[in-house]
Amino acid sequence: MEPFNFLILSSLLFSVGFLGIFINRKNLITILMSIELMLLSANINFIGFSDLLGDLSGQIFSLFILVVAAAEAAIGLAILTIFFKKSNSISVDSINRLKG
Amino acid sequence: MIYIPEVFMSIGFLIILIISVFVKKNQNIVLGYLSLLLIFLTQFFVLKDIFLFEEIFNNFFVIDSFGSFLKSVILICAGFVIYFYIIVKNDSSLNRSEFSMIILISIIGMMLMVSSNDLLSLFVSIELQSLALYILVSFSKEDFNSSEAGVKYFVIGSLSTCIFLFGSSLIYGLVGSTNFSEISQFMSDQYSVPLLLVVGLIFILVSLSLKISAAPFHMWTPDVYQGSPSLVTAFLSTAPKVAVFGVLIRVLVYPFGEIIVDWGKILVILSIFSMLIGSLGALRQDDLKRLMAYSTINHIGFILMGLVPGSEDGITAICIYLIFYITMNLGVFLFILNMKRDQLNVTKIKDLSGLYKTEPLIAGCLALLFFSMAGIPPLAGFISKLLILNIVIDNNLFFLAIIAVITSVISAFYYIRLVKSMFFDSPTEELDLLTNSQSKLLLSIFGLFNLSVIFYPQFFLNLCASITLSLFALR
Amino acid sequence: MNEYIPILIFLIFAFLLSFGAFFFSIFVGKKSSYAEKNSTYECGFEPFDDSRGRFEVKFYLVAILFIIFDLEIIFLFPWAVAFSEIGLFGFLSMMFFLFVLTIGFVYEWMKGALDWS
Numbered sequence: 001m002e003p004f005n006f007l008i009l010s011s012l013l014f015s016v017g018f019l020g021i022f023i024n025r026k027n028l029i030t031i032l033m034s035i036e037l038m039l040l041s042a043n044i045n046f047i048g049f050s051d052l053l054g055d056l057s058g059q060i061f062s063l064f065i066l067v068v069a070a071a072e073a074a075i076g077l078a079i080l081t082i083f084f085k086k087s088n089s090i091s092v093d094s095i096n097r098l099k100g
Numbered sequence: 101m102i103y104i105p106e107v108f109m110s111i112g113f114l115i116i117l118i119i120s121v122f123v124k125k126n127q128n129i130v131l132g133y134l135s136l137l138l139i140f141l142t143q144f145f146v147l148k149d150i151f152l153f154e155e156i157f158n159n160f161f162v163i164d165s166f167g168s169f170l171k172s173v174i175l176i177c178a179g180f181v182i183y184f185y186i187i188v189k190n191d192s193s194l195n196r197s198e199f200s201m202i203i204l205i206s207i208i209g210m211m212l213m214v215s216s217n218d219l220l221s222l223f224v225s226i227e228l229q230s231l232a233l234y235i236l237v238s239f240s241k242e243d244f245n246s247s248e249a250g251v252k253y254f255v256i257g258s259l260s261t262c263i264f265l266f267g268s269s270l271i272y273g274l275v276g277s278t279n280f281s282e283i284s285q286f287m288s289d290q291y292s293v294p295l296l297l298v299v300g301l302i303f304i305l306v307s308l309s310l311k312i313s314a315a316p317f318h319m320w321t322p323d324v325y326q327g328s329p330s331l332v333t334a335f336l337s338t339a340p341k342v343a344v345f346g347v348l349i350r351v352l353v354y355p356f357g358e359i360i361v362d363w364g365k366i367l368v369i370l371s372i373f374s375m376l377i378g379s380l381g382a383l384r385q386d387d388l389k390r391l392m393a394y395s396t397i398n399h400i401g402f403i404l405m406g407l408v409p410g411s412e413d414g415i416t417a418i419c420i421y422l423i424f425y426i427t428m429n430l431g432v433f434l435f436i437l438n439m440k441r442d443q444l445n446v447t448k449i450k451d452l453s454g455l456y457k458t459e460p461l462i463a464g465c466l467a468l469l470f471f472s473m474a475g476i477p478p479l480a481g482f483i484s485k486l487l488i489l490n491i492v493i494d495n496n497l498f499f500l501a502i503i504a505v506i507t508s509v510i511s512a513f514y515y516i517r518l519v520k521s522m523f524f525d526s527p528t529e530e531l532d533l534l535t536n537s538q539s540k541l542l543l544s545i546f547g548l549f550n551l552s553v554i555f556y557p558q559f560f561l562n563l564c565a566s567i568t569l570s571l572f573a574l575r
Numbered sequence: 576m577n578e579y580i581p582i583l584i585f586l587i588f589a590f591l592l593s594f595g596a597f598f599f600s601i602f603v604g605k606k607s608s609y610a611e612k613n614s615t616y617e618c619g620f621e622p623f624d625d626s627r628g629r630f631e632v633k634f635y636l637v638a639i640l641f642i643i644f645d646l647e648i649i650f651l652f653p654w655a656v657a658f659s660e661i662g663l664f665g666f667l668s669m670m671f672f673l674f675v676l677t678i679g680f681v682y683e684w685m686k687g688a689l690d691w692s
Contacts, residue, residue: 014266021259031255038262045269053276058269061220061278063649065265068227070646072258074639075231079238079254081635083247097248098323114678121685 006048013041028083028090032076039069104156104163105145105171106211112138113204120197128197132186135200139179139207146171153570159279160221165570167215170346173422174214177339178207180430185331187538188437193240194329202239203335206232210339214346219268219278222347226264230257230311233340237328249327256320260310267303270296283355290358298362304351305366312344314404315373318397322381325393330445333389334433337396338426345403345422353410353571360410367408368500374401375507382514388436388447391514392429395473398511399425405504406488409495412568417487419564424472424480424553431469431546435462438539440532452518454527459534465547467519474512478554633691640683647676 020034043062050058080090087094116134123130150168155161182200209229216222234257238250272278274297275286287293306317313321325333352363378398385391403421406414439446456463472481485508492501534540553560654661654669683689 010266010269014262017262018259021255028251035255035258035262038259039265042262042265042269045266046272049269049273052273055276057220057278058272060653061223061269061272063653064220064224067646067649068224068261070642071231072227072261074643075234076254076258077635077639079234079247079250082238082241083251086244086247095248095251098245098252098327110675114675117678117682121682 003052006044010041010044010048013044014038017041025092028080028092028095031092032073032080035076036069036073039065039072105142106208106215108145109138109142109204109208109211112141113201113208116204117201120201123197125197128195128199129186131197131200132182135182135204136179136186138204139175139182143172143175143179146175151570155217157221159281160218161212161215162217163215165567166350167346169419169564169567170214170342171211173342173426174207174210174339177335177342177426177430178203181331181335181339183542184334184434184437187536187542188331188434189536193242193246194331196239199236199239202232202235206236207339210343213343214350216347216350217280219271219280222351223261223264223268226311226347227261229340229343230261233257233336236332236335237324239332240329243327243329245327246329249324252320252327253324256310260307263303263310264307267300267307270300270303274300280351280355284357287355287358293359293362298359301356301359301363302366305363308344308348308351309370312341312348312400313393313397314370314400315377315397318374318377321397322385322390322393325396326387326389326447330389330433330437330447333392334430334437337392337429337433341396341400342422342426345418349407349415349418349571352407353415357410364408364410367404368497371401371404371408372500372503374398374404375504376401379507379511379514382511386449388439388449388452391449391518392432392436395511395515396429398507399473401507402485402488402504405492405497405500408497408500409491411491411495412565412572413494414488414491415568415571416561416564417484417491419567420487420560421484423560423564424484424550427546427549428469428473428481431543431550432466432473434539434543434546435466438534438536441529443532446531449518449521450528451531453521453525455522455531457527458530462534462540462543463522465543467522468547468550470515470518472550474515475508476512478551480550480553483553483557636688640688644676644680 014037017034017036017038020037021031024030024034043065046058046062046065050056050062083095084090116131116138119134120131146168149163150165150172152163152168153165154163156163182203185194185199206229209225209227209232212225213222213229216225234250234254237253238247240246268278271283274294275283277283277286310317325337328336352360356363374397378394378396378401381397382391382394385394399421403418403425406418406421408414436447439451441451455466468479472479475481475485485504489501489504492504650672651669654665658665
């Protein structure tokens with residue numbers, strides 16, 4: 001089981017990120033951070049497996065994930081600013097206009 | 101190389117992007133026309149090679165007729181949405197040069213999605229598509245609801261991306277490659293498929309269900325549909341759905357075709373939940389866009405049913421369903437775009453009441469579209485539902501068929517309620533008259549199409565059957 | 576030991592170049608001093624202030640634009656490592672990528688996203 005230890009780490013990180021999205025009631029920025037955590041946990045998997053298999057494509061995959069994560073963070077922050085301008089708050093509880 | 105539609109489209113997009121800087125603020129329609137031209141030319145390239153089969157870019161992408169067909173459908177959706185953008189007078193928030201640009205980016209993403217043959221290229225193209233859609237949903241700067249919908253869509257969409265990535269990392273670890281051909285090879289070499297691989301597939305399946313809004317992963321749909329500008333909702337409910345279904349079919353049928361026992365059950369559960377929630381949830385809605393969201397969920401459940409057997413006929417039926425579904429949806433949203441009172445957009449269901457007295461033609465066409473959605477013979481929606489049910493019964497999934505019929509009846513109830521309020525209720529406050537003659541013409545064309553399909557269903561059957569052949573025959 | 580000679584040459588050049596630039600500017604450059612220049616360096620803020628205060632959205636816009644362009648450069652690393660094996664096609668692909676990136680940059684420039692005022 002030794003070589004698969006990184007799977008435990010990545011699953012833990014993924015779960016922390018997942019819970020961070022759903023338990024967190026305070027701040028939308030925390031959600032962005034949780035998303036980043038989940039993306040990077042997948043990255044750990046890719047790099048770990050790539051090392052284990054002696055195959056480079058996993059590392060290339062992780063580079064792509066890094067770039068996409070940056071683009072996603074940029075767009076997420078932009079959407080958050082628009083939201084903040086309207087509602088003057090970034091708490092998760094302020095997202096409650098649309099329901100039915 | 102330049103003849104590959106995506107490459108052509110990307111280059112054309114870059115040119116239009118630079119042109120857009122020089123276009124004056126009140127002349128954004130010009131960009132709409134340019135985008136329409138680009139879509140038209142790309143459509144030509146797609147159709148030219150529709151029967152070609154080729155693996156390109158080191159097997160990262162594959163050109164086959166299934167992919168080309170879906171690309172063509174996606175381009176048609178996008179073309180109509182941009183045409184709506186041109187003909188309907190928009191509120192100022194949509195009147196920015198970026199709008200058609202971002203639609204172009206997202207359809208490049210979708211076209212790449214349906215032809216990807218590798219988890220890496222699939223991931224990047226899904227992201228290209230969804231990042232563009234996040235922006236589109238929160239496009240209206242003045243509207244609070246739009247930004248709220250944007251936040252919701254962004255969070256759910258990113259969550260779906262993360263789940264997809266985690267799943268593909270597991271698959272990569274077990275197979276040693278992310279390429280679909282090699283995954284397929286690995287599967288056929290194995291006597292028993294490792295459990296972790298099934299877990300990886302389930303992760304990917306959950307992520308794609310979040311994207312097509314199949315219940316129980318549908319929670320974001322009504323809010324996002326209601327909050328985003330109507331034009332964006334029209335786009336959101338057609339083109340991305342087609343693209344994600346293309347991906348779903350390609351992933352499930354080709355690399356994971358061997359473990360149909362595992363994913364078949366999951367699809368059954370997804371489709372039962374979607375049909376039930378789609379039809380029951382719509383009953384207590386008073387907003388037309390929210391109702392359309394639930395109606396979409398219901399349709400998604402129906403379409404997923406066709407994929408359960410994983411057979412050629414099933415996928416043919418899905419392709420036909422998708423074509424008819426987008427014509428119905430585009431028609432209804434064209435009307436919603438034109439629904440105004442005192443120059444302001446309204447979307448409540450009670451605003452429809454008495455439409456027949458003021459606009460008999462429009463009310464008639466809309467009724468046809470609603471009846472078609474409900475699956476009442478002899479309209480297009482009936483044919484597609486019949487085909488799917490036929491497949492389900494052929495594969496002895498009687499339980500599924502019974503649920504499908506019951507939910508169809510329930511959903512017919514709320515569509516008929518809409519029609520009743522249009523024809524028989526007395527109007528409380530009248531809507532503005534529909535002065536836009538192009539919208540009128542287009543709406544009647546959508547209505548007529550749904551009515552006339554019954555005379556030539558064989559055409560669609562043959563077309564879609566020859567398309568799906570490529571998914572099975574050449575491998 | 577022979578393999579390390581290029582690194583030695585590289586180090587010598589780096590050393591000469593940086594020190595050259597440093598001393599050249601001391602001896603040749605025009606010198607003027609004013610209060611802003613002599614104060615502690617802090618990008619755009621008051622150097623000593625409550626660190627919990629809000630700062631302008633403009634910073635954040637530039638940061639977003641920067642992060643994207645910064646990270647796209649990641650792709651240059653694997654490309655440079657494999658450069659001898661990928662041939663003309665690989666070279667042209669990267670040039671096309673950089674061209675697309677440049678168009679993005681030109682777009683944001685012309686749209687005025689980089690104007691500070």
